[in-house]
Amino acid sequence: MSSSAKAPSAKKPRRSRTRRAGESAYGLLLLAGRALMGFLALLLLVAGAWASWPAAQHVMFPQSREHGTMTVARCEAEHCTGPFAPVSDNATRRSKVTIERSVAADEGAEVPVVLKPGTTAVVRSGIPGLLHAWIPLGGALLLASVVVAGGMRMRRTAWGLAGVGALLLTGAFVLL
Template sequence: MASKRTQALLYARRAAMAAIALLLLVAGVRSSWGTAQHVMLSKGREHGTLTVASCGGETCTGPYTPEGRTADHPRVTIEKSIAAKKGARLPVVLKPGTTEAVRAGAPGILHAWAPLGGALLLAALVVAGGLRLTRLAWGAALAGGALLGAAFLAL
């Protein structure tokens, strides 16, 4: 009887660890998609250049010059990143109906998916420790680390 109980506990533990790892990955994708959708599906959205005029604690602001025939915006905000210094000119995409911008191109895509990179690193710990799947854990950790490293280098 004890062996069946032990077996059931092992299955329950593995199911719980798999659910936690899946929850981490879903949270990373959901957190990333809020910004990534504007960068990756940018057709039909306003593209232009933001010239950084000032930076606060979490955001930078500056004038926006569009690429097409859309109106100029005197003050557009963007999330503060490592590379945002006063006078920097950044290619951006505006979120529809707002004056909030996100980085365009490869740096913008990598920056948008950075939360998924962190989620992959956390899930790798759960997969290695809770599920004992070390190869899968190393793969997830390497993918997450590569994503975060590439985002850091691109910005």
């Protein structure tokens, strides 16, 4: 016999129907688990955006809103108050407006703000206000990264989500 002759090929035994059905069911369970974790991550991100939107819309789309500065006069546990000095043409002076304490500076500081329509509540404008408005989304990004890494086994995507969330939260902390 020559060394180039091929050995007879052995046929692989066919798996039983029960084993093939079991393997398919296991694969289906894995797919369902990943789909559920993807839905949970998406739900977290939507909830974070939903919680951020009430403040973010005033900072992101300030064209028709009243712009001005607020001089912080007095701070309580959750809110600070002070007079509103208009900067834009459509704004009117107000003797007392309120802002969240977490956004306001020390008493006596002037803070650039946008007035929420129909209220005396203001939100901080500019990049610091924008980052502060999106803080709930930053937290949701961090939570979703844990779900994506652990539940979906997509570690690179999870690191990306965590990085964006951490940058957003760090930027808000540094600029405020």
